[in-house]
Structures are given as C-alpha cells and as structure tokens.
Amino acid sequence: MEKNKSYLREISSFKNILLYALFSIIYINTSDYFLETFVSNIDLRTKLQAFNGFLLILITAIFLYFLAQKKINKNTSCYQKLIDAEQTSSEQLKKLHDEYMSLFNNSPLPKWLFDIESLQFVLVNEAACTIYGYSQEEYSTMTIRDIRPSEDIPIMEEVLSISLKNERFAYPKIVRHRKKNGDIIQVRIETSLITFRCKKVMLAYALDVTAEIEMQRKLIETNTKLQLASEIANLGYWTNDLVKSKIEWSDEVYKIFEVNPETFELTLNNIKNCFHPEDQSNIEPNLYIAFQDFIIKESERRVITGSGKIKWVLERINLVKDDSGKPIKLNGIIIDITKKKIHEQEILDSNERFKMIARATAEAIIDWDIKNDKVVWGEGFQTIFGYDLSKYDNHLWSNNIHSEDKERVLEDLFKTVEDPTKEYFTTDFKFLKANRDSTNVQYRGIFIRDRNGKATRAIAAMIDLTDTLNRIHKIEQQNKVLKDIAWTQSHVVRAPLANLQGLISLLKDNLNSGVTDDEELIDYITDSVDKLDEIIRDIVKKTREMDEM
Numbered sequence: 001m002e003k004n005k006s007y008l009r010e011i012s013s014f015k016n017i018l019l020y021a022l023f024s025i026i027y028i029n030t031s032d033y034f035l036e037t038f039v040s041n042i043d044l045r046t047k048l049q050a051f052n053g054f055l056l057i058l059i060t061a062i063f064l065y066f067l068a069q070k071k072i073n074k075n076t077s078c079y080q081k082l083i084d085a086e087q088t089s090s091e092q093l094k095k096l097h098d099e100y101m102s103l104f105n106n107s108p109l110p111k112w113l114f115d116i117e118s119l120q121f122v123l124v125n126e127a128a129c130t131i132y133g134y135s136q137e138e139y140s141t142m143t144i145r146d147i148r149p150s151e152d153i154p155i156m157e158e159v160l161s162i163s164l165k166n167e168r169f170a171y172p173k174i175v176r177h178r179k180k181n182g183d184i185i186q187v188r189i190e191t192s193l194i195t196f197r198c199k200k201v202m203l204a205y206a207l208d209v210t211a212e213i214e215m216q217r218k219l220i221e222t223n224t225k226l227q228l229a230s231e232i233a234n235l236g237y238w239t240n241d242l243v244k245s246k247i248e249w250s251d252e253v254y255k256i257f258e259v260n261p262e263t264f265e266l267t268l269n270n271i272k273n274c275f276h277p278e279d280q281s282n283i284e285p286n287l288y289i290a291f292q293d294f295i296i297k298e299s300e301r302r303v304i305t306g307s308g309k310i311k312w313v314l315e316r317i318n319l320v321k322d323d324s325g326k327p328i329k330l331n332g333i334i335i336d337i338t339k340k341k342i343h344e345q346e347i348l349d350s351n352e353r354f355k356m357i358a359r360a361t362a363e364a365i366i367d368w369d370i371k372n373d374k375v376v377w378g379e380g381f382q383t384i385f386g387y388d389l390s391k392y393d394n395h396l397w398s399n400n401i402h403s404e405d406k407e408r409v410l411e412d413l414f415k416t417v418e419d420p421t422k423e424y425f426t427t428d429f430k431f432l433k434a435n436r437d438s439t440n441v442q443y444r445g446i447f448i449r450d451r452n453g454k455a456t457r458a459i460a461a462m463i464d465l466t467d468t469l470n471r472i473h474k475i476e477q478q479n480k481v482l483k484d485i486a487w488t489q490s491h492v493v494r495a496p497l498a499n500l501q502g503l504i505s506l507l508k509d510n511l512n513s514g515v516t517d518d519e520e521l522i523d524y525i526t527d528s529v530d531k532l533d534e535i536i537r538d539i540v541k542k543t544r545e546m547d548e549m
Contacts, residue, residue, distance in 0.1 A: 420453025
C-alpha cells in the first residue's frame, strides 16, 4: 500500500515538471514570435525580450513558491499528524499501562512479578498480600523461594531453569505454596515472560485449589468406599437408555450374573434368558410399560448364572421421564440376596418345626424375643387355657398370673434375666384361664445369651398341673385306704383268725380224746367266722371305694 502511494507521488511530481517545461517552451516561442512579428526595432525588441525573460523568471519563482508552499504545508500536516499520533500513542500506552496495573492490583487472584535471575519479587498485588499474609514491604525483601515449602525449593529451581531455556517446557500446573502463618496450600500456577521497566521478568498468578483437591480426594475416597460397599453387598448398577436403546452394566452386575463383559451382548433378550424360566414372565419387552403410575418398581427373582448356579436377586428400577412425561431412561440396582433367601427359608422351616412341636405337645410354648420384647405364643395357650391367639397380646402371660403369685414370679424372672450366670428358670404358680378359672401351672424356661452374657431370647414351656395334682391326690387317698386295709388285715383280722386257730386246735384235741359234745366250742368257732366275714366284707367295700376314686 505504501509503495503504491510513493509511486503515485512520483508520477504526480513528474507530471508537474512536464507541464512547467511545456509551458516554458510555449511561452518563450510564442513571445519571440510575437516580438519578431510586431516589433521591428531591434533595441526595443531586445528590451522586450529581456523583460519577457524577467517575466518568465517571475512566473517561475511564483510557481516554485506555490509548489514549495504546498510541499511545506503537506510536510507540516504530516509532521503534525506524526506528533498527534505519537501523543495519542503515548496517551494510549499510559492508559493501557494504568488499566493493566489496575487489573494487576485489583485482581482477586494473587499475582507476582519476579526477576528471572535473582527470583526477587519486583511487584505484587493486593491479593498476594491479603491471601498470603505478607506486606508489600516484606515482599520487597523476599524471593519466590520464601513462599515455597523448603523441601520443594530444589525442584522449583530446577523446573524454572529448564522452563527458561525451553519455551515449550510444560511448567507444573499444581504446586505447593506456604503462607506467612505456615499453612501449606495447593495452587494452580500460570506463568508468562513479559518486559517490565525494560527488563525481562516472570509474571505468575495462583489459584488456590486446596479445597478442590480435598473435595476430589474425598470424592475418590467416597467412590472407592461405594465401590467396596457394592462389592461387599453384591450390589450392581445398570441403566437402559430408552431413546438410544443402549444398556450398560456395572462390573458388579457381570459378577452377579457370572458372565464375561467382553463376550456377553447386552440385549433385552439375552438378559431375559439369564432369569429363571419361571420368573421370565415378569419381564416386559418394554420394561417401562410395567411401571404405569409407579416411579420405582421392586421385585425378587431368580437368575441362572453363567456357571449354572441359581441365585436370588432383588431389583429396584427407577423410571426417568422428560418434561413432557415421556419415558427416556431406566436406572436400576440389583443385589444378590441368595444368602438372605436361604436364611429366610431356614427360619421358615424352623418356625414350621416349632409350630408342629407346639401343636404336638401338651404344653403351652413361649418364645420371647427379649431384645425386641416380642413374644410368640404356642397353640397350648388356646387349647389348654382357652385364649384366642388371633388377637395378639404381648403381655398375655404376665397379665394373667394370679395376683397371689404375680409379684413373686415376675421378680424372680427378672432377677434371672439380669444374672448372666443363670441359664434356666423354673417356678410354680397359679394361672388364670380365659374363663377366669384358676389353675396350677409349672413354668420351665431356658435363656439364650450373647457373648457379654446379656439375655437375648428365652424359650419356655408352661404345664397345667391340675390333672397331675388330682392324680396325686387320688393316689394319696388310695394309699390311705390301703394303709387302713393293711392295718385291718394286720390287726382286726388277726383277732378272729387267732380265735379260730385256737378253737380248731381245741376241737381237734377233744376229737382225739373221744369227747363228742363240742356244741359250745362250735358256737365259738361260728361266732369267730362271722366276725372274720364281717371284716372281709369291710375290706372289700373299701377296695371298691378306692377303685371309684
């Protein structure tokens, strides 16, 4: 552009010279022609030619004056423009300098200018003073070594040396700085070489990322814990993007299903085939259809793993909709609950066995969960004592102990519960049936304790002693009758029997001696026989009464 302007100026100057030369030739030739034609006097012609030359010189001088004046004006204008431009440039530079210094000083980030050779601070802003705790005067006597932990200084000097030699060297972005109070912070550093006061200096500013790094550390730690918790809990996570028709599984889901993530293709059909045939009917081709008005759906199903094992899994699915209510995504978690299901089945089987035993026994069984204060009442409380077990009463037993025995029984029971050395508890008391009849019972219980000796559970049986006591009373009465019979046999029967023995002996003696008149003796024998018969009848009567007891 400048070359074109210069070229045009040269053409303009050459054009002016040609016009002046042409004007001079025409003027001289024309004036000479007119003088030779109209002036015949040679002296006059000579004077007129001299005047004509003088006039040409005058015209030339005037022409040159105007050309010089035009050039002077033009140069003056150019010089003025240069002066104005220089003045404007200086003002702009001063304005830019003031703006830069204002930005430098008022920046919320700490900024420093330091000498690249001595590492001495040249200029620092207010943020560097406020955040790091040093004053401007203190900074003036410090180097960048003074805001670094001592163990980081050798590495900092080495890196700075390399960066100054190699402009492409990547300076570490995250470094450690030390405040005046000794606090160590993590900062992100940006640096650049600039010229300040005709000298190369390094501009550096720092952003405190200590909280960010700590948050990232905690986030990583939390994610690690969550991953560990997922592994411990056998919990996996999956998503199904309904818009893109893309399914993703976490590593734990692959572990639960025992399939290879590199070879297993995540399609709805393949996933459906992983479930037990009896549970596949619960899987809709479009899963979100099964939600209807629900946002979260939960189910327990069986899966057949890649190794052929059957597992129980709990699945919770969350349906995500867009602003218009259209389903766009499914998020789900899946948990291996095989051990839980096995344990539940064992508990169910145990409870069924307990119920069968409770029905088969003539005792009222009590299963007391001491920790949660919950009681399972055996069927004996209904069949033996007449209580309606469909109406649950947690205090059925304690509320129906007879008032005569209640305080004693409960006090002894709780003493046994609190004594870690006690394993058994047995007592007898009166118990009120549903019809409010009182009956004598015997209570026998055993306690289950934890490792600290604290009772957590008690299993007990309560027996109705009424029939037993009646039988004992009957036996006691029978024993009394038998004792009376025995006494009668040993004492009452003995007298007439002894008389009979003596009379018969006398009768034999008389017969041997030839005495035939023994009517009196026979009367005595008959009387003794009658008495013996009476006694025997009395014994038979008592025996019959004993059988009827």
